[in-house]
Amino acid sequence: xxxxxxxxxxxxxxxxxxxxxxxxxxxxxxxxxxxxxxxxxxxxxxxxxxxxxxxxxxxxxxxxxxxxxxxxxxxxxxxxxxxxxxxxxxxxxxxxxxxxxxxxxxxxxxxxxxxxxxxxxxxxxxxxxxxxxxxxxxxxxxxxxxxxxxxxxxxxxxxxxxxxxxxxxxxxxxxxxxxxxxxxxxxxxxxxxxxxxxxxxxxxxxxxxxxxxxxxxxxxxxxxxxxxxxxxxxxxxxxxxxxxxxxxxxxxxxxxxxxxxxxxxxxxxxxxxxxxxxxxxxxxxxxxxxxxxxxxxxxxxxxxxxxxxxxxxxxxxxxxxxxxxxxxxxxxxxxxxxxxxxxxxxxxxxxxxxxxxxxxxxxxxxxxxxxxxxxxxxxxxxxxxxxxxxxxxxxxxxxxxxxxxxxxxxxxxxxxxxxxxxxxxxxxxxxxxxxxxxxxxx
Ligand SMILES: [Zn+2]
Numbered sequence: 159x160x161x162x163x164x165x166x167x168x169x170x171x172x173x174x175x176x177x178x179x180x181x182x183x184x185x186x187x188x189x190x191x192x193x194x195x196x197x198x199x200x201x202x203x204x205x206x207x208x209x210x211x212x213x214x215x216x217x218x219x220x221x222x223x224x225x226x227x228x229x230x231x232x233x234x235x236x237x238x239x240x241x242x243x244x245x246x247x248x249x250x251x252x253x254x255x256x257x258x259x260x261x262x263x264x265x266x267x268x269x270x271x272x273x274x275x276x277x278x279x280x281x282x283x284x285x286x287x288x289x290x291x292x293x294x295x296x297x298x299x300x301x302x303x304x305x306x307x308x309x310x311x312x313x314x315x316x317x318x319x320x321x322x323x324x325x326x327x328x329x330x331x332x333x334x335x336x337x338x339x340x341x342x343x344x345x346x347x348x349x350x351x352x353x354x355x356x357x358x359x360x361x362x363x364x365x366x367x368x369x370x371x372x373x374x375x376x377x378x379x380x381x382x383x384x385x386x387x388x389x390x391x392x393x394x395x396x397x398x399x400x401x402x403x404x405x406x407x408x409x410x411x412x413x414x415x416x417x418x419x420x421x422x423x424x425x426x427x428x429x430x431x432x433x434x435x436x437x438x439x440x441x442x443x444x445x446x447x448x449x450x451x452x453x454x455x456x457x458x459x460x461x462x463x464x465x466x467x468x469x470x471x472x473x474x475x476x477x478x479x480x481x482x483x484x485x486x487x488x489x490x491x492x493x494x495x496x497x498x499x500x501x502x503x504x505x506x507x508x509x510x511x512x513x514x515x516x517x518x519x520x521x522x523x524x525x526x527x528x529x530x531x532x533x534x535x536x537x538x539x540x541x542x543x544x545x546x547x548x549x550x551x552x553x554x555x556x557x558x559x560x561x562x563x564x565x566x567x568x569x570x571x572x573x574x575x576x577x578x579x580x581x582x583x584x585x586x587x588x589x590x591x592x593x594x595x596x597x598x599x600x
Contacts, residue, residue, distance in 0.1 A: 160186040160193055161557055163204035167215035167523065168537060169195060169513055172498060177490030177538045185215060187519040190331075190556035195515060208562075210523050213551060214537060216493075217513050218277025218299075218520035219466040220500030221455050223366075223404040223425040225283045226292075226464070227255070227263030228457025229270065230578065230585050235459060240372060240434055241597050248459055249593035252284070254585050260285040262577045264292035269569045271464045272296065274547035275522040277555045280402060280425070280454065280504055282339050282366050284594075286322050294330040297560045297568045299520065301402075301504045302326060303339030303366040307595045308347045316354060323363050333556060335505065337402070342368035343387045344375050344598040348394050355395035364400035364505065367391075370413070371405040371436050378598060388413035397422055400505055404454060405430075406444075407437035414440075418447040423503040426495075428472040429463070430456040441495070442477050442486050452503035453495045465547045470496040474542065489538045523552035 163186050168179040184199040185192060201207045228248075235247035260283065271279060278299035281289050286304040293300040304322040306315035316338075323336035340346045340354050346367075358365055370376055370387045379387045388409055391397065397420035404425045409417060417424070426439035441451050453469040455461045474492035478484055487495075501511025510520045524545055526534055531549065534540050553561040560568050 160188050160199075160204040162187040162206045162208065162519070162554070162559075163199055163201060164208045164210050164215060164521065164523070165199070165201065167210035167213055170214065170216040170493070170538075170541070172490045172494050172512070175488050175491045177493055179214065179537050185513065185521065187554070187557040190519055190558070192513065192515050192517050192519050195513065208523075208552065208559075210552075212527055213523040213525050214541060215513065216275070216522050216524060216541065217497040217511050218522050218553065218555060219275045219496050220452060220504065220511055221271060221276045221279040221464065221466055222402070222452030222500045222503045223427055223454030223456060224267070224279050224281050224464065225457035226267035226271075226279060226281050226289065227260045227283055228459040229267040229464075230255075230259060230263040230582065231457070231459035232462055234586055240436065243434065243460070244595075244597035245593065247588075249595055249597070250588040251585055252594045253589065253592045254587055255284065257285040257288045259581050259585070261288035261292055262574060262581060264289045265296065265569055265574045266578045267458065267464055268292060268296040268298055269566060269571055269574055272298070272553050272560050272566060272569070273550060273564070274465045274467070275524065275550040275553060276464060276466050277520040277522065277553060278500070278504065278506070278510055280366060282404075287325075290326045290329065290334055293334055295568060297555050297558055299333045299506075299510060299518070299555055301335050301337065301366070301506075303337045305339040305341050307341050307345045308350050309595070312350050316350070316357065320357055320361060320363075324361065331556065337364040337366050337400075340365060340367045341595070342371075343379065343390055345595050348383065348390060351391060351396055352394040355398060358396075358399040364402065365396055366402040367404070369403040369406050370408045373408050373437065375598070376408050376410075386410055386413055388416055392416050392420060402503060404456070405436060406439050407431055409440070414444065414447055417444070418449055421450070423450045423452065425452045425454045425503060426473055427454040427456040427461060428469055428476055430460040432472070432476070433462075434460055438476055438480065441473055442481065450499060450502045451495060452500035466496045467542070467545060467547060471542060489542050492542055493538070519554055519557040521554040522550055524549050525551045
């Protein structure tokens with residue numbers, strides 16, 4: 159007896175650079191996993207049946223770099239460069255954050271992500287116990303790391319990050335995995351990064367950090383340390399543990415060889431990178447070198463939305479434009495970045511990111527009746543270039559339905575919106591000379 163059976167779904171299969179849909183198939187789920195995919199499976203074999211007639215079934219989208227609770231700061235720092243964004247707006251405002259704010263801001267972000275078909279997120283923030291609680295409530299899958307910086311409290315902050323990782327590893331029925339969260343080489347000294355590497359090795363943990371986001375960061379690293387941020391992070395030993403590195407818009411040719419040799423997993427967040435004029439991760443070049451690249455949303459204070467279809471669309475358009483080549487990042491490859499490759503980036507290859515027997519049942523059903531999706535000559539193109547987050551109809555994680563007919567089942571949507579609106583006012587107060595860190599620290 160299956161727990162849940164999805165019938166009449168067009169099921170996305172990505173093979174290499176191409177993708178196609180298995181038409182009108184059934185997908186059976188038992189114990190949170192995909193138990194069978196076949197043209198027909200008798201509804202009598204399942205406790206619950208979902209008819210997906212007129213819907214596309216795709217793997218849950220994977221947001222490989224986010225600061226979800228920054229949903230609280232959506233729109234507070236617009237049309238500014240990164241130094242002002244950090245020092246004049248975000249880091250002074252984050253002094254106001256309570257643990258409860260982080261909880262409600264995370265739930266708001268997870269509601270938005272589920273409504274956009276995102277089932278798994280790599281979150282990198284403060285008060286991570288609250289983020290983990292929100293992940294558990296929402297029913298999502300997550301790779302979580304508590305952020306820390308250099309400063310008088312750096313030893314305590316590192317210890318807190320380790321304790322968080324130990325406390326939550328494998329929790330929420332295995333949906334939560336954890337790592338350490340050094341913010342970046344521009345806010346953490348080489349000695350702190352070196353200690354982080356040692357502790358990560360001892361505890362069998364990976365790390366998640368920001369790396370080589372701007373040309374200025376690379377120039378400052380060369381001036382202060384005589385090496386690029388990538389070479390510095392390699393030399394302190396951080397690449398000896400699984401490393402997830404966000405942005406990486408400015409790797410040198412030598413950096414790319416270092417990253418490929420160390421199997422560093424990269425996350426591009428194209429909307430943030432464009433909006434803050436950081437430069438864009440060279441995704442195609444990295445993939446040609448064998449690097450794993452996922453896509454992320456970053457926080458809503460820079461990205462303004464948690465829409466991963468938008469991220470996949472943006473990176474495909476950007477790379478085609480930048481390289482003056484319409485052939486690159488074809489449909490299947492662009493969609494793979496938001497699914498299969500994101501899973502690989504988070505150490506979840508073989509677990510999620512594809513609709514295959516034995517994988518976790520992280521499934522999203524997308525309706526295709528709307529005018530902006532007609533006629534559907536090429537459903538893969540429809541998905542990448544025409545579908546909107548609001549076309550997502552049903553979201554399943556580990557076999558549990560989190561949204562059905564666009565009704566959230568695990569999150570009280572209105573309650574979360576009311577809480578966040580109440581808390582929004584105090585978030586934007588800026589007191590003189592108090593901020594969580596300084597950009598750049600050195
Ligand atoms: Zn970030």
